[in-house]
Amino acid sequence: MDDAAQQEPSPPLAGMRVIELSSFVASPLGGMTLAQLGADVIRIDQVGGGPDIGRWPLAPSGHSLYWAGLNKGKRSVTVDLRSPEGRRIVARLVAGSGEDGGIVLTNAAPRGGLAYDDLRAARPDLIHLRLLGHRDGRNAVDYTVNAELGFPYLTGPESHDGPVNHVLPVWDVACGLYLATGLLAAERHRARTGEGRRIEVALYDVALATAGNLGYLAEAQLCDTPRPRLGNHLFGDFxxxxxxxxxxxxxxxxxxxxxxxxxxxxxxxxxxxxxxxxxxxxxxxxxxxxxxxxxxxxxxxxxxxxxxxxxxxxxxxxxxxxxxxxYGDLAGLTRDDAAALRSSPLMDVLDQPGAGRHLAPGPPLVFDGRQVPPRPAPVLGEHTGEVLRELLSLSPGEVDDLRARGVAGEPAGPAPEAGRTAAEAGRAGGR
Amino acid sequence: MDDAAQQEPSPPLAGMRVIELSSFVASPLGGMTLAQLGADVIRIDQVGGGPDIGRWPLAPSGHSLYWAGLNKGKRSVTVDLRSPEGRRIVARLVAGSGEDGGIVLTNAAPRGGLAYDDLRAARPDLIHLRLLGHRDGRNAVDYTVNAELGFPYLTGPESHDGPVNHVLPVWDVACGLYLATGLLAAERHRARTGEGRRIEVALYDVALATAGNLGYLAEAQLCDTPRPRLGNHLFGDFxxxxxxxxxxxxxxxxxxxxxxxxxxxxxxxxxxxxxxxxxxxxxxxxxxxxxxxxxxxxxxxxxxxxxxxxxxxxxxxxxxxxxxxxYGDLAGLTRDDAAALRSSPLMDVLDQPGAGRHLAPGPPLVFDGRQVPPRPAPVLGEHTGEVLRELLSLSPGEVDDLRARGVAGEPAGPAPEAGRTAAEAGRAGGR
The missing domain is CATH 3.30.1540.10 (formyl-coa transferase, domain 3)
Known part of the structure; x- marks a missing residue:
């Protein structure tokens, strides 16, 4: 161990293991936030990929930059979630890992053997986080929740008549960070008491709570004059x-x-x-x-x-x-060989398998002045064999058998050339 | 202890104590999120209030619904932060509380005696979170960061020429939740190693990281065609x-x-x-x-x-x-005696001193199926005497002396009538 390595403190979530069954923005962002803080986050997908595997934007190669962006630093395991045998593998991954394991993060509808009660039976101290659209189970996504709350009628030019949608999935982003917060709070409780917790967060509730926290709901209840559409004016000051x-x-x-x-x-x-x-x-x-x-x-x-x-x-x-x-624009940030992005300590060159080299953000939480560089997202299924051998003690032959029968998947794309960030390879050369 | 009390598990952050020196949205939201999970969050303000004490929207009474919304469930202490004696009181509050204390959350510029190094000297295991505008210390707020990133040119009707600002302070909200996540991660690390951590988060970095995580930055770097303004269309699907x-x-x-x-x-x-x-x-x-x-x-x-x-x-x-x-609107949520809000399990009647009774959200993180009801925000300075007596073991006479000399503040408004939510008073009657 060299001097630099000795000085480096361990990441704050070292040892924690999270099994993530998720897709799209919120739940993957929650898991990625924990991975960036040092947790071992294992995203499980159906062989061939979940519904977000090809979500736009895409790289010129056709790889999803959205999937890559939201799954940085995780491990990827693919199994056939439609088969009881595949689901049993997931349940065993959840049950294992001793006191650092037994943590599930999901926005998926529970399948047989993977429902909360099934998992808790094998792991009484289970920490289980589930993201819902509406609390009663009805589906919702960021763009429908935002419409329901009424923000599109407050957004946009004062002369405009109809609703104006936001472009950022802000409720998804908030939800992902609530999931990370809730998971860490539950894990603190478990470390002190031994008790697991079941946590649910609904996208609609996050939007409603935020509208309340910022005073919108109280204003609408207590004040006679509704807040007008303000164009680009700030509300309540100049x-x-x-x-x-x-x-x-x-x-x-x-x-x-x-x-x-x-x-x-x-x-x-x-x-x-x-x-x-x-x-x-x-x-x-x-x-x-x-x-x-x-x-x-x-x-x-x-x-x-x-x-x-x-x-x-x-x-x-x-x-x-x-x-x-x-008022900048995204093209401006990447103009002149991305000079503006390169000037940010947050950004580093990432060699993302399939998508190609580009500047990507590390975590915005900076501990003790050390910016952690971004790590690539896995190739879909990249760590299937590794995880099954390491966590379930399967032999290489057993993994091969599962793959031959389609119960476990193969890595779906090009293997990462080195799996290293430019920072590890030598920061000066990488930028 | 009755049966109901025995069944109720302790809140996940029971025992944790956070000293918050903050204002506006992000840092107060971070503290409130922790308070909602059971932490004792003590917000410190200048006697008379911080810069956000009168921020709009206001209740008909003139009380800030914004301040009330973002400080629910905290304790409020006011001291004269301009005086060394006042700052020494804050430093002592930070240093105390044994293994559950020594946690600071702030977006304030450090004043003499309250800088990180000062506080750490008295508390080597200090956990210190600071929100910045830009990482280099330059100021920024949500609306300037959003302009810089370029989202206003992607928002709004396709026929519109100029930038369209968002109305929600989305970067503030994300930042507040990153702060909560980072604090809990650092506290986990401290519980395991005894080591404190210094954590910095910049509003601009949160926006840039989010743009990267969602694929916007990689798309701008790798793809020749810039993403167009799409009006109310979803990007990448129908x-x-x-x-x-x-x-x-x-x-x-x-x-x-x-x-x-x-x-x-x-x-x-x-x-x-x-x-x-x-x-x-x-x-x-x-x-x-x-x-x-x-x-x-x-x-x-x-x-x-x-x-x-x-x-x-x-x-x-x-x-x-x-x-x-x-597409709803906020007025619709509060029409018909707020039937839509009352139908949400998230919402409960809050008797907010000064502002009046209204429906307010509890935490959107629901543990084990139990919705925690909202607690009122404190009256500014409400807990000054209580906290100084309890945490610093000052006598009532010593507190009176500090108040007489203007070093500590008095409660600034009406004391809460009961400090109880409608749920505690009997849910049926309260709605």
């Missing part, structure tokens, strides 16, 4: 986009009195604002008044922004506390 | 909104071949779809072809939806696997 001299709009956000004073000082509009305060009987030191008079204030400021390039705006507001950002 | 006979649009999502077959069967458009497949050389059993021909397929289906009311659509698609949802 924030909006401004056009600039070089056609690159900026987003400006004021959230405190200091932000506001700094913005007035930088734009030289203090006297105009004071006159407006007298005219309106307003106090722009207060967020409420900045919000109420957002149209007037925005109109007064628009010429200052419109007469400057983005670079000039950034220069002139450089020392101000007010928040300013350009 | 999903969109449809107008209906009664003016209530619905969102329809197909994600698997079975969804598609069921949609064709229910709408009776199988023969048309087959003819289109022959005309286009397409296979609508494949997501890629459903996506490529989304305009034609949507056009073909629109009359079926337009000639039916929403209720008829739900009836006719009732047994189909395809996902369908109405």
């Amino acid at each position: 924030g909006r986009d401004f056009a600039t001299a070089d056609g690159e709009p900026v987003m400006v956000v004021v959230l405190t009195g200091r932000h506001w004073r700094d913005l007035l000082a930088a734009t030289g509009l203090g006297e105009v604002a004071a006159a407006l305060e007298r005219a309106f009987g307003a106090d722009f030191g207060r967020a409420a008044d900045r919000y109420r008079h957002r149209e007037a204030l925005g109109g007064v400021m628009a010429p200052w922004f419109a007469s400057r390039t983005r670079a000039e705006i950034e220069r002139d507001l450089g020392d101000a506390s007010v928040l300013v950002a350009r | 999903g969109r909104d449809f107008a209906t006979a009664d003016g209530e649009p619905v969102m329809v999502v197909v994600l698997t071949g079975r969804h598609w077959r069921d949609l064709l069967a229910a709408t009776g458009l199988g023969e048309v779809a087959a003819a289109l497949e022959r005309a286009f050389g397409a296979d609508f059993g494949r997501a890629a072809d459903r996506y490529r021909h989304r305009e034609a397929l949507g056009g073909v289906m629109a009359p079926w939806f337009a000639s039916r009311t929403r209720a008829e659509i739900e009836r006719d698609l009732g047994d189909a696997s395809v996902l369908v949802a109405r």
Whole structure:
């Protein structure tokens, strides 16, 4: 062991083993978050892949970049989940691994032998997390939940009539992180008491809880005036986009009195604002008044922004506390050999089997200043033999027999050339 | 102890104590998530409140529903953070509480005596989580990070030119849940090794990591064609909104071949779809072809939806696997005495001091089938005396002296009448 390795503390979830039966975003993201913190997360799929194996976006090679992105750092096992023998293998994987095992993360409908009660019978301290659409079992996905909650009528230009969907599956992302949180909370409880827990999270509940936590639901219940569609305005303070001299709009956000004073000082509009305060009987030191008079204030400021390039705006507001950002685009992040991405310590070159080399994010949770580099997603079924030998003590011949009968799968694609990240291979060379 | 109390398992984070120095969404949401799982989360604020104390939306009484929503179930302590004596009190709260203490969650710039190194000197096993805007310390908030990443150019009607901001602070929400996850992972590590950890999370990194995890960044690097603005279409499969006979649009999502077959069967458009497949050389059993021909397929289906009311659509698609949802609105959830909210097991009546009684969400993580009801947010400073007496063993006279000198604060508003939820008071009567 060399010096660097000795200094490296073990990852926080070292030893934990999670059996994941999942697909699409939320449940895989929950598992990946744990894998990035050091857990051994084994994703189980039907031989040939789950319903998300080909989900867009795709690499030019046809490999799913979505699947690769959401399963980084896991091991992949494929079995025939339609056969009782395949399901028995999964149940044995769940039951094993001693005090670090017995943890299941799933968004799949339970199949015979893999229902909670079946698994718990073999493992009384089972920790079982299940993601549902609605709590009563009805199906739902991010885009239907978002429609139901009503956010599409609050999103988009003020002049627009119909609903505007979000493009990011935000409820899926939140759900995945709730699953990771819930799993760790349950594991803490088990470590202290020996008791397992059954945890359920519904996508709709996560959206409803978030709407409540942010005050939307209480506002709708207690206030007579419904919240209007606000276009690009910030609700409850002064924030909006401004056009600039070089056609690159900026987003400006004021959230405190200091932000506001700094913005007035930088734009030289203090006297105009004071006159407006007298005219309106307003106090722009207060967020409420900045919000109420957002149209007037925005109109007064628009010429200052419109007469400057983005670079000039950034220069002139450089020392101000007010928040300013350009509107970027994904193409811009990857322009010029992805200079913007390469400049982020979060990103590292990943050699993703099938998809090719690209910059991918490590975990955004940075422990003790050490950015963990991303690890590739497995090839579907890549670790089937390894896991069956290691965890179930099957012999190579027994694994071959399971494969010959279609109960266990083969790796479905090209084997990773080295399974190493660019960082491991030498960071300088990799970027 | 009665039977019910004996059956109730202890909450999973029982005993854990978190000192929170935070404001706005992400860090408070992280703390609240832990409080909902049973941790004792003590939010420390400047006497008079932090920058988010009056953040909109407000109740008719003027109390912030945002602050109340994001601080449910915590204890509130106010001290003068500008005075060394006030900061020493906070440092002592962090250092105390034995093996369950020594945990800090913050998005505040470190002040003298409260920087990581100061706190760690007194508590070598400190777990310290800090939320940043950018990793290099530059400020950022949800709305500026979202602009930088470029999602506003992918959101909104296809005919729209400029950026379209999201209304939900999605990066804040994700960040708060990453903070909860990271804290629990670090605490697991400490329980096993005795070692503390310093964890940093940047809002921008969370957004960038999410864009990477969902495949957006890899797509932009590897594919020549940038992803277009898609309006209300789902990327990579068939999903969109449809107008209906009664003016209530619905969102329809197909994600698997079975969804598609069921949609064709229910709408009776199988023969048309087959003819289109022959005309286009397409296979609508494949997501890629459903996506490529989304305009034609949507056009073909629109009359079926337009000639039916929403209720008829739900009836006719009732047994189909395809996902369908109405576009609701927040007012609809609270119409008819909030019948829709009352029907959700997640929601319960909360008597929030200052704001008034309303339905609020409990935690969406449901352990062993028991929905924990929401607990009110504290009144600002409500627990100052209690916490100083309990954790620092100060006498009532010492607390009075700190208050008289302005080092510690008084409760800032009406004390809660009972601090009980409707569920505790008798669920039937409360709803």
